Amino acid sequence: MPVLERETFASRLLTWYDQHGRHDLPWQQDRTPYRVWVSEIMLQQTQVTTVIPYFERFMARFPDVASLAEASQDEVLHLWTGLGYYARGRNLHKAAQVVMAEHDGRFPVDSLEAMAQLPGIGRSTAGAIIAQSTGQRAVILDGNVKRVLTRLQAVEGWPGRPAVERELWQLAEHYTPHDRVVDFTQAMMDLGATLCRRGQPDCPRCPFHDVCLAHASGEQRRFPESKPKKTTPLRTTRMLLLRDAGGRVLLELRPSTGLWGGLWSLPQFDNDQDLGRWLDEHAPAAERGTPQTSFTHVFSHFRLEITPVPASVEHMDSVSEGWRWYDPQTPDSVGLAAPVKKLLQTLSPFTLSPPAGP
DNA sequence: AAGTCGGGGGC
């Protein structure tokens, strides 16, 4: 049962937003569907302060959906390097081409269903784009809104559970007004991000502290319940650092889906034997160095222990599709896996062997 | 309903 009527909730929230909300985020200027869309995709599972420089670079290079649709995937992923969840970048590129080909270059912002059919746009993101770029009533349910609602209503259970998520959608639907939807959706996210934050919520300044069920019980820190934790396995890999006489490094294109999909990486092998056999076949004249100090790269669901293995060749004939020689001193506009980018940055142009990993 | 998909921030 909602603790407030829709209009009461919206009125209190908007009064707070006018005084304390965020009004100067880059995507709040010139709120076109395109700019709102790009920002919403970048902001999925990613904090605002991380997104801002990526958003600015992206807009400078791709000012509109047509320019994005015409770009190469390599260049799109280049601007995504370091942001993570690269399927977002691939889907963004794909969706731009769908908008150009099937929607005459304009986002279908009058249809929630049509928006949610575009790659990378789910129910909440579709609602956010529609609400923010057109002012039409649309409901959102992102992490901020979930936190606000689970506390306000003391909703038990991890919000990732479908049953809990259904309840939260109902609450979000109940509280979303018909007027000032642009500000309302932004206000919900601002409240969750700046005041009803995870760590130390500033309850005394909250416009709902008198009705919040979590606050009433003094248990605001218990909501939302955290995700059940699982043990993260450790995987190991060898990364071949094969350099030619010009100091260039051999890179391999990752498969288009899956981990680091569509990015360029160093050739990876499960063990030294596999790496050795690959060199025997493709670069028998290569001088093989000793493995460097390993380092660990952490993902959400596993840790990857990376052992760089240097090797050198004088020259190799042209490489086939899916391979390239990359000059770390004059980088190409391609997407690189984060630890690969770091490794390449540590390479000295004057030495054959790289230093220990980052 | 659970697993996959990143990298960084905050504590």
Place this chain on the structure above:
DNA sequence: GCCCCAGACTT
């Protein structure tokens, strides 16, 4: 170290 962040998609 840990948990989480303006989620979507696959199985």
